[in-house]
Amino acid sequence: MEKKLAEYKCDTNEAISLKLVRFPEDVEDDGTTFHPEYSHQIFGDDEVAFGYKGLQIQLFYTAGNLSTLFKVKYSSKVTETFDCVEPDDVEGKIREIVPAGFTYNTDDFISLLEKEANFKPFGTLLHTYTVHSEEAGEFTYQIHKADIACPGFQEYHERLQTFLMWFIETASFIDADDDRWDFFLVFEKYNKDGETLYATVGYMTVYNYYVYPDKTRPRVSQMLILPPFQGEGHGAQLLEAVHRFYCGLPKVQDITGLKKMLFFSEDPSENYVKLRDFVLAKLCQGLPSFAADKLHLGFSADMVKEAQEKLKINKKHARRVYEILRLRATDMSDEVKAREYRLEVKKRLFGPYRKNQRELAKMRKCLRPEELVSHMGQMDTQTQHEELEKSYQVVVEGYRRIIERLATQA
Structure with missing residues (x-):
């Protein structure tokens, strides 16, 4: 029984077909279809719809105005075999997020597509x-x-x-x-x-x-x-x-x-941070305070002021831009210059560790001895140095990708 019921489970990320339609022939063209990355907010954490074989959920949109065609298709339904088992209300779940005004009919959808010239x-x-x-x-x-x-x-x-x-x-x-x-x-x-x-x-x-x-x-x-x-x-x-x-x-x-x-x-997200760093570095590289001859002097108040006044960039983001542009201007094969750069970045990365140490000092008065030992164990010096080096390598690797992208924009 359980094995047969399992045949009626469908992966909703695969079952849902999304499409941006420009031409009538796109409706039947699988090459224009794409699928969700997630569907758990609609169908639960397992992202499964129960009760259907060959389930297809079509959400097609006209490319401009996003007029919507919504269809649910399947080859068979669980109630055709099992009288006492109810399928999921797939249509009802989708209707919770799709606003009114969609159509179930392909011909009506094509008519809406013809009005795209007005959009x-x-x-x-x-x-x-x-x-x-x-x-x-x-x-x-x-x-x-x-x-x-x-x-x-x-x-x-x-x-x-x-x-x-x-x-x-x-x-x-x-x-x-x-x-x-x-x-x-x-x-x-x-x-x-x-x-x-x-x-x-x-x-x-x-x-x-x-x-x-x-x-x-x-x-x-x-x-x-x-x-x-x-x-x-x-x-x-x-x-x-x-x-x-x-x-x-x-x-x-x-x-x-x-x-x-x-x-x-x-x-x-990590991807957004990369995108933001690239855009802000692209904008800041033309500012006088971020000129190559200024970068080796360290992160300055002039950089903070100019980035904020001219580009509305806050201090935290300006600091990351400085590190990216300084890396680009640094000959990392020169041991002295490479060490100076590494220490400059690690000084910023060490901030959270210093904060932990301050918090630990405050806790000494209120923690029992065994609790204090536990917290101190979490802040082992050797571990801190290892984590700091690991963080530095990850940061620099990301910066290098941004610098490569900046080079393609030159």
């Missing part, structure tokens, strides 16, 4: 750039800033944010009615039958926190580049365009990190 990007154009592909030629992209007051944007955003559930591990929908939210959208500009159309590529949400007495601190909250467009540099283009936008606003104090990105969790 235009929301908000204000901030930046236009091109991406060249040796196989397919040159493509043009635009980055727009929008807010919830743009006609039709709220409904569009409700459709767009459904992708978060499939590509961000701990995704949640935002309260878009809060006027402190800014939205930045990336679109591909393309031609279809002689008409100019736009396809959704990705987006970023930024929340503007209040800073006493009259400033704001924009914080990147969510960032998503849709899978068909990943690996083409759109994330860097988007982050740089957003950064330059806020740099032009006198009321902005500085720009802070990320809450969610792509398919990563609440904490700033």
Whole structure:
């Protein structure tokens, strides 16, 4: 019995098919299909739907306006064999995140696709750039800033944010009615039958926190580049365009990190840190205080001031940029210069260890002897040195990749 019931279990990451449709023939083209990274928020931690064989969950979107086709197909259902077993309500679970207005009918969806010529990007154009592909030629992209007051944007955003559930591990929908939210959208500009159309590529949400007495601190909250467009540099283009936008606003104090990105969790992901470091290093390398002859003198107050005033970069991020640019300007084959650089980076990395030592000193008065020994064991000097060296090597390896990427942008 158990073995037969197991035949009715489906991996929902495989069962769910997502698609951005530009042409009617894309509907039946498996080559345009992509699948979720995650589905646990809808189908539970095991990411399994029970009760069906050959389950197919189709969520197809028109490429621009994201008008939605939703279909559930299967070859057989568990109730056809077992009277007393109920299948999962797959459709009901999907309907919880897909906003009203979708269609179940393919012909109706094709009719919506034909209206894509009327779709235009929301908000204000901030930046236009091109991406060249040796196989397919040159493509043009635009980055727009929008807010919830743009006609039709709220409904569009409700459709767009459904992708978060499939590509961000701990995704949640935002309260878009809060006027402190800014939205930045990336679109591909393309031609279809002689008409100019736009396809959704990705987006970023930024929340503007209040800073006493009259400033704001924009914080990147969510960032998503849709899978068909990943690996083409759109994330860097988007982050740089957003950064330059806020740099032009006198009321902005500085720009802070990320809450969610792509398919990563609440904490700033490793991939986002790399992206942010690359963009900020690219911006800072032209500042006088970050000139090569200044880098070997150490991290300075001038660097902090100039990065904050001209680029709205906080001290913590400016320090990382300094380390990246100093590494680029350092001959690591020179033992003296390499040692100076290593000590400079390790001095920053040692900060958390020093904090632990201060906390331990405070604990001495309130901890029992056996508890104190336990805490001291966690701070063994040899272990600290080993961990510090390991952290240093990881940091430098990441910095080298950023430097290589900067070289390709020169």
